[in-house]
Amino acid sequence: MRDAETVTFGGSDLDRAAHLRSDVSALAELRRDPTGTHIVLWQGKPLVEGDEMDSLVRLSHDHPILAECDADALFLGMEKGGPVFGHWLKDYWPEGLDGSELGGFVDTTQQSHPTLRSDQVFAELRMIMTRLTARDAELAATLRAMVEWHRRHGFCACCGEKSEVGQGGWQRSCDACKSQHFPRTDPVVIMLITHGNSVLLGRSPGWPEGMYSLLAGFVEPGETLEAAVRREVMEEAGIKVGRVEYLASQPWAFPASLMTGFRGEALTKEIKLDPAELEDAVWFTREEVAKAFVGQHPTLKPARKGAIAQFLLQKWLSDQLD
Incomplete structure (x- = not known):
């Protein structure tokens, strides 16, 4: 993009x-x-x-x-x-x-x-x-x-002893076992899954009423980003995803994630919700999402302003994903 x-x-x-x-x-x-x-x-x-x-x-x-x-x-x-x-x-x-x-x-x-x-x-x-x-x-x-x-990470993950700050704050070192530790970033996939004129949105328990966003999840060890997209959507909503394309990324320091944004084509549309993952998941049409963005949808609120979910939805609405 x-x-x-x-x-x-x-x-x-x-x-x-x-x-x-x-x-x-x-x-x-x-x-x-x-x-x-x-x-x-x-x-x-x-x-x-x-x-x-x-x-x-x-x-x-x-x-x-x-x-x-x-x-x-x-x-x-x-x-x-x-x-x-x-x-x-x-x-x-x-x-x-x-x-x-x-x-x-x-x-x-x-x-x-x-x-x-x-x-x-x-x-x-x-x-x-x-x-x-x-x-x-x-x-x-x-x-x-x-x-x-x-x-x-004030203590060494290898031996448990207290670690010390080095490299201007970009490293922690353990004098006891000589291990070195560096800041970590957790990769997360967040995906704009579409089926025709509709996009798949979900909500987590505890979110404000009416707030929905794109589905997202952590990448697992030994897994590609594209595979993580397909797995997360299947696990959370029971939707099978075909073609996957990278769009954009966003550092998300809450506490330490890198959100990697993708678009994906849904091969199925029937939602089979995993209640342990999501409170709800819904297909919303482009027109419904557009109304939500200007505050005119009766129930749907847009994703958090500034988050990559809102950024990707905005680009989808304006046909600027390419």
Whole structure:
């Protein structure tokens, strides 16, 4: 698909400067660089600013909030000639916040910090992702995925001993057994399955009423992406899929997936739902999906704005999948 990388988090040609990650002295010098900028994450939320919360905050290296962040700054790359570092505000908790609102399907709350301006807040990335520039979105998604990996992999998977951060944050090493561990990305297939003028949409338990999306699932070991498409659709909806074609991909840092988008032709149409996988699956016509996109369908709501599912459905509606 010609404009595949226009999907949210699709990339902004960030210079990740991987050759500098192993240069300890160079990284130390970059951390002192007065032209360097720093972005901060708290509870998975990037620090943003603006009336629409549409701009990632870039702090100077001497901002006081950085002293409260995790000691291991993550080197994200070079931007406008200067380094960009990511930080995890790990132990801070706003006074009076009970935390219950942070775990909902959509977290619309914002939190601040005493060292920040009143217009600078931590906001849920899924809520603001379509407002950010391509560069801000890439940086925020990269930092979120990296922080999640470090949070979950503090101990060696080989021997159980504590591991240490290296390579500017892009590696964890175990001194006990000398193992090295690197950030992982889980491949996921998400598929636009069509039959004539209709597309197959499903919903998971707990989703908001009326919300449907494209079927998706994790790729299994020893499996091609195309085989994963056919298997997942058969398992979840009992639909046999024939021809499969790749369309686009999207990094999805919730917590660490790469969504690989495909189109597939259904060879059968009778749905045999697996209730352990889906709450419902329905064939919707092109006209019904078009109404949902403009808020005129009586029951169907569109996929989450900014997600690759919505991106692919939009391209299908406008005949721009090629």
